[in-house]
Amino acid sequence: MARVLMKGTEAIAEAAIQAGCNYFFGYPITPQNEIPEYMSAKLPKIGGAYVQAESEVAAINMVMGGGSTGTKIMTTSSSPGISLMSEGISYIAGCEIPAVIVNVMRGGPGLGGILPSQADYFQATKGGGNGDYRLLVLAPSTLQEAVEITQMAFDLALKYRNPVMILADGFMGQMMEAVEIREHVSGEIPPRESWALGCMGERGGKRSILKSLYLNPEDLEQHNIKLQKKYREMEKEVRFEAYLCEDAEILLSAFGTTARIARSAINNLRNEGIKVGMLRPITLFPFPSRKLAELASGTKHVLVVEMNMGQMVEDVEAAVCGKAKVSFFGHAGGIAPSVREIEDRIRAIL
Amino acid sequence: MKEIKIYERPKAWAKGVHTHYCPGCGHGITHRLICEIIDELGIQNDTIGTAPVGCAALMYDYIDVDFCEAAHGRAPALATGIKRTRPDKIVFTYQGDGDLASIGTAEIIHVANRGEKLTTIFINNAIYGMTGGQMAPTTLIGQKATTCPFGRDPQLAGYPMRMCELLATLETPGFITRVSVARPKYIIEAKKAIKQAFQNQIEGKGYSFVEVLSNCPTNWGMTPVQAFEWTESTMIPHYPLGVFKNFE
Numbered sequence: 380m381a382r383v384l385m386k387g388t389e390a391i392a393e394a395a396i397q398a399g400c401n402y403f404f405g406y407p408i409t410p411q412n413e414i415p416e417y418m419s420a421k422l423p424k425i426g427g428a429y430v431q432a433e434s435e436v437a438a439i440n441m442v443m444g445g446g447s448t449g450t451k452i453m454t455t456s457s458s459p460g461i462s463l464m465s466e467g468i469s470y471i472a473g474c475e476i477p478a479v480i481v482n483v484m485r486g487g488p489g490l491g492g493i494l495p496s497q498a499d500y501f502q503a504t505k506g507g508g509n510g511d512y513r514l515l516v517l518a519p520s521t522l523q524e525a526v527e528i529t530q531m532a533f534d535l536a537l538k539y540r541n542p543v544m545i546l547a548d549g550f551m552g553q554m555m556e557a558v559e560i561r562e563h564v565s566g567e568i569p570p571r572e573s574w575a576l577g578c579m580g581e582r583g584g585k586r587s588i589l590k591s592l593y594l595n596p597e598d599l600e601q602h603n604i605k606l607q608k609k610y611r612e613m614e615k616e617v618r619f620e621a622y623l624c625e626d627a628e629i630l631l632s633a634f635g636t637t638a639r640i641a642r643s644a645i646n647n648l649r650n651e652g653i654k655v656g657m658l659r660p661i662t663l664f665p666f667p668s669r670k671l672a673e674l675a676s677g678t679k680h681v682l683v684v685e686m687n688m689g690q691m692v693e694d695v696e697a698a699v700c701g702k703a704k705v706s707f708f709g710h711a712g713g714i715a716p717s718v719r720e721i722e723d724r725i726r727a728i729l
Numbered sequence: 730m731k732e733i734k735i736y737e738r739p740k741a742w743a744k745g746v747h748t749h750y751c752p753g754c755g756h757g758i759t760h761r762l763i764c765e766i767i768d769e770l771g772i773q774n775d776t777i778g779t780a781p782v783g784c785a786a787l788m789y790d791y792i793d794v795d796f797c798e799a800a801h802g803r804a805p806a807l808a809t810g811i812k813r814t815r816p817d818k819i820v821f822t823y824q825g826d827g828d829l830a831s832i833g834t835a836e837i838i839h840v841a842n843r844g845e846k847l848t849t850i851f852i853n854n855a856i857y858g859m860t861g862g863q864m865a866p867t868t869l870i871g872q873k874a875t876t877c878p879f880g881r882d883p884q885l886a887g888y889p890m891r892m893c894e895l896l897a898t899l900e901t902p903g904f905i906t907r908v909s910v911a912r913p914k915y916i917i918e919a920k921k922a923i924k925q926a927f928q929n930q931i932e933g934k935g936y937s938f939v940e941v942l943s944n945c946p947t948n949w950g951m952t953p954v955q956a957f958e959w960t961e962s963t964m965i966p967h968y969p970l971g972v973f974k975n976f977e
């Protein structure tokens with residue numbers, strides 16, 4: 380496929396189909412409705428299925444069911460919908476079932492607003508549902524990156540048998556950019572006969588039970604230790620972009636759409652001779668703590684910019700661990716930090 | 730020639746296990762029926778169950794087929810995802826009355842209304858068994874439970890919900906029936922109904938729903954014999970047995 384101009388939501392949908400996702404379960408919510416709409420038109424034609432669930436609660440449990448048969452499955456929603464899915468996400472993580480969940484974030488708390496936001500960073504990276512579980516969380520900042528991340532997400536979900544969340548925001552969902560979407564061939568993933576439901580015959584009558592219930596406390600502890608070991612293994616999936624960091628005296632840190640804005644501010648300031656760079660986490664879990672610590676030790680100040688009231692900044696502070704001063708600048712959903720505002724903040728720090 | 734009948738453990742019953750169910754509980758009887766039917770239909774390698782939250786949460790320990798655990802009330806959505814991605818498999822949900830008629834009301838109505846080609850076994854024991862005998866949406870008027878210690882009062886808690894009748898108002902679902910496991914004569918009918926519900930699925934027909942009037946002697950504060958009698962004398966008059974829909 381050549382480069383074509385596409386809307387973010389549609390690019391994500393088409394990328395998923397090209398990665399082999401033939402099943403989609405979801406419930407409408409702004410600003411991501413183009414994804415289920417796209418899927419409902421395409422999937423029946425390629426032998427898959429689109430089901431409009433009665434709620435996000437049901438949608439995520441359909442995703443769990445689809446994932447439990449070892450099938451590539453996706454759902455997409457926006458913030459209040461993801462809150463409703465949190466119970467199911469905890470079960471999916473506990474039962475070790477692969478699934479891809481996209482959150483096109485909007486402002487909160489509660490009904491909040493329908494405009495873009497990054498206020499679900501905590502929900503995505505720290506839990507949302509009950510128990511000691513983690514999601515692999517990926518945050519694209521261009522549409523081409525969103526395409527690549529969407530396709531990679533299915534492989535990661537199957538490789539780790541874990542839910543993977545893509546954190547986008549309303550800007551990314553609605554903007555148009557030229558993208559190239561290629562058919563994606565999965566790398567090494569465990570064959571579904573090795574664990575999934577529906578393969579009892581292939582396994583010679585040996586069945587599979589997917590569960591998170593361990594009434595015996597020793598068994599529950601062992602299950603959790605196994606999960607934690609898996610989460611540590613995911614560390615090798617850490618991804619980030621270090622932009623003009625080599626000689627930076629001030630380091631910016633931002634993800635997703637906010638990182639695009641920060642990049643423009645950095646370019647302007649560099650033209651004035653101000654040495655500023657950016658560490659942009661692409662994986663929010665695992666978080667690029669080691670790289671941040673390394674970069675921070677060569678700088679005076681780390682400024683974290685987010686489209687929320689200060690969430691990722693806590694992970695940055697923990698990573699930097701006093702090696703540099705950390706400060707925060709942000710706006711709640713709907714208002715994005717502007718290039719000018721970021722430049723002014725940096726100048727004030729100098 | 731004399732016919733010899735041997736009462737054997739069904740093949741689909743996991744080897745060497747005994748259930749944790751209380752004496753006289755309807756879960757054990759219904760599990761056995763399901764196992765016999767899986768054997769008779771020859772579908773052990775092709776059946777996928779979803780385990781509920783409730784006393785039957787550990788049913789995968791007893792029935793030897795593929796299983797996925799469901800969150801409380803969500804089994805119909807879970808089973809939808811399984812069946813849509815593996816339409817060649819026989820998928821069933823098995824749910825209590827708290828699970829199906831309370832927390833999972835939305836999921837059960839919509840699985841039936843979409844006409845998912847799967848089977849639901851609904852265990853109505855008029856109480857929350859696992860959590861220790863709280864009131865269920867199916868608790869009868871005047872029946873005592875730990876959260877209605879003076880008996881269910883319709884002024885406060887409404888009337889007991891009849892799920893078969895409710896679902897039968899929908900156009901889509903194919904087979905809806907209510908049976909009991911309180912006496913051998915009912916158990917024979919229950920087995921026929923559950924078998925038909927699985928057979929419908931094998932034939933690729935639409936959604937099948939079997940409500941089983943069950944007992945919870947422990948939380949009803951009765952002996953097993955009293956519980957079977959109470960089912961017959963009190964539950965069946967409120968929850969009439971019979972077929973409410975059969976692909977007409």
Ligand SMILES: Cc1ncc(C[n+]2csc(CCOP(=O)(O)OP(=O)(O)O)c2C)c(N)n1
Nearest residue numbers: 782783784801825826827828856857858859
């Ligand atoms: C979200 C959630 N809420 C509440 C519970 C607690 N809980 C466990 S079983 C149960 C009720 C079970 O009753 P029923 O479905 O009638 O099944 P039974 O035990 O009678 O077979 C409840 C409320 C839970 N596990 N999860």
Ligand code: SF4
Nearest residue numbers: 750751754784858945
């Ligand atoms: S508590 Fe009631 S429903 Fe649960 S096993 Fe005992 S008798 Fe059966």
